[in-house]
Amino acid sequence: MAKLPIIVAPDPRLKLKCRRVERVDAETRRLMDDMLETMYAAPGIGLAAPQVGHPVRIIVVDIARKDEPPQPLRMANPEIVWASDHDATYEEGCLSLPEHYADVVRPAEVRIRYLDHENEIREIEAKGLLATCIQHEMDHLDGVLFVDHISALKRNIILRKLLKAKKNKTPAQPATVAAGTAL
Numbered sequence: 001m002a003k004l005p006i007i008v009a010p011d012p013r014l015k016l017k018c019r020r021v022e023r024v025d026a027e028t029r030r031l032m033d034d035m036l037e038t039m040y041a042a043p044g045i046g047l048a049a050p051q052v053g054h055p056v057r058i059i060v061v062d063i064a065r066k067d068e069p070p071q072p073l074r075m076a077n078p079e080i081v082w083a084s085d086h087d088a089t090y091e092e093g094c095l096s097l098p099e100h101y102a103d104v105v106r107p108a109e110v111r112i113r114y115l116d117h118e119n120e121i122r123e124i125e126a127k128g129l130l131a132t133c134i135q136h137e138m139d140h141l142d143g144v145l146f147v148d149h150i151s152a153l154k155r156n157i158i159l160r161k162l163l164k165a166k167k168n169k170t171p172a173q174p175a176t177v178a179a180g181t182a183l
């Protein structure tokens with residue numbers, strides 16, 4: 001497995017509509033596992049493929065607490081087949097919008113159909129944090145970020161701060177090559 005760099009907003013790669021996975025094969029499984037490793041290391045509870053530069057409909061989620069055994073979910077082509085009429089509000093964050101949070105309203109319960117890591121069709125019912133997390137990750141597959149669910153005013157404040165943080169990043173210094181370093 002390999003840890004992948006996470007793309008930070010604003011970035012056009014986070015605004016793409018991702019393509020469907022035709023079949024979950026070994027390559028797809030590798031991407032799913034790399035995404036899980038990247039997510040656990042961040043640390044985060046969900047990650048979508050476009051956040052690591054792959055415009056395909058794949059998400060990974062694990063909402064288990066630190067003191068619980070891991071419960072990784074690997075999903076390709078996730079679809080909401082049912083959503084509850086009642087909503088829930090969670091304060092959401094995102095690995096692509098580091099250090100920013102906002103209340104987002106979504107259906108409280110959803111039923112999701114997806115292809116698992118063995119290319120089997122599965123369905124799960126999710127509520128609470130799991131429902132929120134899956135819907136947040138699925139949004140990424142259509143280029144939607146959690147800030148797209150809040151007021152334009154709040155969204156612009158967050159995106160402007162992120163852009164400023166990117167611009168203020170000190171450019172990489174030329175690496176000092178120590179004597180005798182093999183290149």
Ligand code: NI
Pocket residue numbers: 093094095096136137140
């Ligand atoms: Ni996110």
